[in-house]
Amino acid sequence: MIFEGAYKRNERLLLGALGLLIFAVFWESVVRLGYLNPITASSPSRIAQAFASQWHNGAILKNSRIFLFELTVGFTLAFIVGVTLGIAMGVNRLVEYAADPFVWLIYASPTIAFYPLLMIWIGFGSATVITVTFLLTFVSIVVNTMAGVHAAEPQMIRVLKVFGGKPIDIILKVIIPASLPLMLAGVRIGLSRAFLGVILGEMFSSNAGFGYDIAYYAGQLQTATVFVSIIILIVIGTIINLLFTAVEARLFAWKAR
Amino acid sequence: MAQLEVKDLSLSYPGSRSGSTFLALDKVNVSIEKGEFVTIVGPSGCGKSTLLMLVAALLRPTSGAVQLNQKDVTKPGPDRALVFQDFALLPWRTVIKNVELGLELKKVPSAQRRKEALKYLDMVELGKFCNHYPHQLSGGMRQRVGIARALSVDPEVLLMDEPFGALDAQIRQVMGLELLRIWERERKTIIFVTHDIDEAVYLGDRVLVMSASPGRVIQEVKISLPRPRDLSLRNKAEFTAYRETIWNLLEKQVQANGAWRQDSALS
Amino acid sequence: MHRSLLAHRLAPLIVGLLSVSLFLLIWEIAGSTETVRSELVSYPTQILSAFKRLILSGELAQNTLISLREFGEGFAAAIVIGIACGVAFALSRTIRYLFEPIFVALYTAPIIVFVPVLVVWFGIGTTSKSIAVFLSAFIPIAINTTTGIEEISESWVRALRAFGASRTQIIFKAMLPGAIPSIMAGIRLAIGRGIVVLIAGEMYVSMSGIGRLISIYSVAPDGVPEIFVLVAVVATFGYVCVLLFSLIESGLTPWRSHS
Numbered sequence: 001m002i003f004e005g006a007y008k009r010n011e012r013l014l015l016g017a018l019g020l021l022i023f024a025v026f027w028e029s030v031v032r033l034g035y036l037n038p039i040t041a042s043s044p045s046r047i048a049q050a051f052a053s054q055w056h057n058g059a060i061l062k063n064s065r066i067f068l069f070e071l072t073v074g075f076t077l078a079f080i081v082g083v084t085l086g087i088a089m090g091v092n093r094l095v096e097y098a099a100d101p102f103v104w105l106i107y108a109s110p111t112i113a114f115y116p117l118l119m120i121w122i123g124f125g126s127a128t129v130i131t132v133t134f135l136l137t138f139v140s141i142v143v144n145t146m147a148g149v150h151a152a153e154p155q156m157i158r159v160l161k162v163f164g165g166k167p168i169d170i171i172l173k174v175i176i177p178a179s180l181p182l183m184l185a186g187v188r189i190g191l192s193r194a195f196l197g198v199i200l201g202e203m204f205s206s207n208a209g210f211g212y213d214i215a216y217y218a219g220q221l222q223t224a225t226v227f228v229s230i231i232i233l234i235v236i237g238t239i240i241n242l243l244f245t246a247v248e249a250r251l252f253a254w255k256a257r
Numbered sequence: 258m259a260q261l262e263v264k265d266l267s268l269s270y271p272g273s274r275s276g277s278t279f280l281a282l283d284k285v286n287v288s289i290e291k292g293e294f295v296t297i298v299g300p301s302g303c304g305k306s307t308l309l310m311l312v313a314a315l316l317r318p319t320s321g322a323v324q325l326n327q328k329d330v331t332k333p334g335p336d337r338a339l340v341f342q343d344f345a346l347l348p349w350r351t352v353i354k355n356v357e358l359g360l361e362l363k364k365v366p367s368a369q370r371r372k373e374a375l376k377y378l379d380m381v382e383l384g385k386f387c388n389h390y391p392h393q394l395s396g397g398m399r400q401r402v403g404i405a406r407a408l409s410v411d412p413e414v415l416l417m418d419e420p421f422g423a424l425d426a427q428i429r430q431v432m433g434l435e436l437l438r439i440w441e442r443e444r445k446t447i448i449f450v451t452h453d454i455d456e457a458v459y460l461g462d463r464v465l466v467m468s469a470s471p472g473r474v475i476q477e478v479k480i481s482l483p484r485p486r487d488l489s490l491r492n493k494a495e496f497t498a499y500r501e502t503i504w505n506l507l508e509k510q511v512q513a514n515g516a517w518r519q520d521s522a523l524s
Numbered sequence: 525m526h527r528s529l530l531a532h533r534l535a536p537l538i539v540g541l542l543s544v545s546l547f548l549l550i551w552e553i554a555g556s557t558e559t560v561r562s563e564l565v566s567y568p569t570q571i572l573s574a575f576k577r578l579i580l581s582g583e584l585a586q587n588t589l590i591s592l593r594e595f596g597e598g599f600a601a602a603i604v605i606g607i608a609c610g611v612a613f614a615l616s617r618t619i620r621y622l623f624e625p626i627f628v629a630l631y632t633a634p635i636i637v638f639v640p641v642l643v644v645w646f647g648i649g650t651t652s653k654s655i656a657v658f659l660s661a662f663i664p665i666a667i668n669t670t671t672g673i674e675e676i677s678e679s680w681v682r683a684l685r686a687f688g689a690s691r692t693q694i695i696f697k698a699m700l701p702g703a704i705p706s707i708m709a710g711i712r713l714a715i716g717r718g719i720v721v722l723i724a725g726e727m728y729v730s731m732s733g734i735g736r737l738i739s740i741y742s743v744a745p746d747g748v749p750e751i752f753v754l755v756a757v758v759a760t761f762g763y764v765c766v767l768l769f770s771l772i773e774s775g776l777t778p779w780r781s782h783s
Contacts, residue, residue: 015621023626040644097539102547109759112724113735116742116751120564155345162313162339163359163410173358177349196634200724203636211637215728218640230637237632254349254390 042224047231050224059213060232066209067198067236070126074133075194081134082141082190083183089142090149090179091171107139112200119205129201129209136197137190144186148179181255184248191244195237258327259288260446261414266311266321268304280471281307284321287465287474289414292444296461298454298503300510304472305450309418312448313339325413335359338407342419344399346391352402353378353387359410377405380439397428404436408443417449421456429453430488433460441485454507458499459486466506476506566749574749575756583737588757591733594650595722598657602714606662607707610669611695620670627663635660635717639725653725653733660721661714668710672703705780708773715765723758734758 007014024044030036031043038046054060089096089103111132122128156174165173202211210229217225268282282304289295297305310316312323314333323330325337338359346355356374365373378384381401391399400420407415421429433456440447451457457464464478480499482490490496548568554560555567562570578584613620635656642652680698689697700707726735738754741747774780 011617012621012624015618016625019622020625022622093535094539097536098543100536101540101544105759109755110719110723110762112720112727113738113751113755113758115727116738117748119742120748155341155343156347158315159341159345159347159358160362161315161333162335162337163362163406164334165362169362173361174347177347180349192632192634196636196720199634199637203724204727214637214640218644221644223641223644226641230633230641233637234629234633238628241632254351254392 046224047227051228054228063210070129070198074130078134078137082138086142086145090146111136115204128205132201133194133197136193140189141186145183148182152178260291261289262324263287264322267319269319283471283473294447294462296449296457297465298457299467300469303467303469309416335410336413338412340403340407340417340420342422344403356406377409381405414446454503571749571752575753587737594653598654601658602661606665607669609666613670614673631663635721636724648729656721656725657718660717664713665710668706672706673699676702719762
């Protein structure tokens with residue numbers, strides 16, 4: 001009975017771990033039984049070995065530092081520009097109409113294809129990575145912030161006016177809080193796009209970082225080392241997602257569930 | 258001198274057909290004394306809420322003026338606090354933070370703000386709920402927050418736009434009683450818009466009866482019922498007589514309106 | 525009133541057109557007069573003639589067809605398998621929890637990180653690209669199918685059950701039709717993800733395709749106008765895909781009002 005209760009509570013985690021375990025065992029045995037080439041297919045045990053050696057030579061820490069630096073700078077710039085432009089576009093029609101085509105152009109166009117151009121313009125390395133991350137990220141924040149501002153109910157704005165609020169009060173006390181849920185949804189999309197931006201940048205226009213290592217070791221047919229980078233990226237991404245969910249839960253205690 | 262003066266107030270919108278105009282309000286004149294409780298009834302579309310919006314200066318009149326203490330009203334301000342039919346609480350603020358809103362905009366320091374807000378929350382018997390969010394409260398409780406918010410800025414005039422319109426019948430009666438109790442204590446000037454004749458008679462010192470298209474005040478009915486009033490008043494003969502009078506005024510309205518609509522449909 | 529109504533409708537168009545044409549004009553003048561180095565930024569008329577060149581040489585059509593095929597194969601598989609997975613997850617919590625970590629992992633990492641491995645496994649040809657498109661597209665479709673089914677009103681299912689419907693009938697007569705809007709939203713998300721991974725994959729290593737053309741012209745000494753053309757082609761492709769699926773959606777859900 002006690003075990004049943006504990007199982008019910010943790011069913012999701014336990015089944016998830018079981019799923020992963022089955023997957024790993026299956027992979028390992030297929031390779032061990034000789035159905036797949038152990039070098040190119042790699043296997044969980046080979047990945048573990050590669051992890052140990054990558055850890056010891058410091059590549060993991062170095063790459064994580066580079067990755068987080070590029071992600072943070074690109075994302076922060078995108079956040080500042082995105083929120084400011086999004087609010088300006090949401091509040092002022094003229095700004096909206098003038099900026100809209102460009103925002104949608106960047107939003108709809110495959111930013112990846114701009115890489116060669118950016119490399120020609122900016123050069124090789126972190127600056128290009130950050131620029132692409134910025135471009136990929138800021139549009140989703142702009143679009144959602146603007147939608148959030150439009151979602152502010154006119155009645156709420158009327159309340160502020162009735163009690164003598166000035167335009168700045170309306171922006172600070174109604175428009176920003178009202179647009180926060182959609183804005184943060186945009187930030188979440190932006191974060192995943194920033195993730196993509198950094199990886200793409202490192203793969204195509206840099207000589208360091210996980211993205212670079214993935215392309216490099218794949219070229220050397222060292223699949224296990226490639227998977228080490230992939231797994232660490234997944235872990236970093238999951239941690240960021242969890243943090244974000246926690247922040248959202250705190251900020252939106254006021255929402256009816 | 259009257260505290261609030263509405264002089265020849267008119268408002269017209271461009272009509273649905275090109276070149277036509279729709280007269281929402283036609284030369285409305287009202288004067289209200291300090292501390293008076295005035296209720297406004299009329300069929301829907303008679304411009305009773307519009308009149309309130311003009312007093313709040315959320316709308317601009319086509320002609321005429323609203324004067325508070327002999328001064329023209331040009332923009333919204335906390336001297337004419339409005340209570341909304343849909344409560345219009347900010348959902349991301351707790352109850353007490355909602356009440357503090359007006360004080361915040363008046364730049365009242367935060368400690369004093371909190372004290373004042375609590376005072377009015379206690380007045381509407383919601384002191385215990387000050388840290389709840391609006392979505393956790395019932396409709397009646399939310400409107401009490403709305404009333405506390407309006408009172409907290411110490412307005413000269415309290416404007417109430419069908420404040421109990423979104424509540425069910427029993428809660429309406431309780432809220433009416435409570436509003437009277439608060440008014441007896443605070444003696445604020447109140448303009449109260451409703452479509453409920455009983456409510457208008459029961460609450461008001463004076464009932465303004467309005468007609469639709471164009472919106473006009475067709476009659477003022479002085480209610481000489483004793484105060485303080487309670488629910489038993491509704492069974493008294495005088496009360497019924499007032500209700501009868503107002504209903505007769507409105508009935509003609511509604512019928513005339515219906516006839517007019519038929520005419521226009523035929524033409 | 526009428527003038528203001530007109531202004532209200534046309535203002536976004538006029539202001540938008542003005543700001544775009546101003547941008548194009550400045551670009552054209554700055555590029556063609558060499559105020560800025562045109563081999564870096566090109567200019568609109570130069571890009572137009574590059575477009576003409578790419579069409580006349582047949583380069584564009586040939587590579588577009590290859591990219592289309594890669595995308596089509598991967599995306600078709602993603603729709604079928606994605607919806608099937610979504611239904612399975614909606615029906616059984618056990619299956620869903622078993623696969624959840626793998627799904628989350630695939631959704632957290634941009635699929636481009638798997639492309640180098642896919643190339644090792646399946647070669648530099650079209651197969652590795654199709655699989656990459658499949659991997660990046662099927663997850664949002666599966667997730668949206670599951671949420672779509674979960675959001676269906678319980679009363680529909682109850683009504684069908686009351687009339688003696690079998691499990692399969694419930695899936696095909698209530699769950700899937702009701703989930704169409706959500707599935708379509710997933711497909712729209714998947715289009716964007718699929719295109720990015722396709723172009724990036726082709727750029728990474730391939731023998732043909734739009735992405736391959738982009739990487740060729742990015743190292744050519746005067747390839748900038750061609751890159752602009754190719755970017756526009758990819759953007760148009762994405763736009764047409766989204767449009768196509770919107771049409772399919774309105775066709776599949778005539779009961780909804782489309783504004």
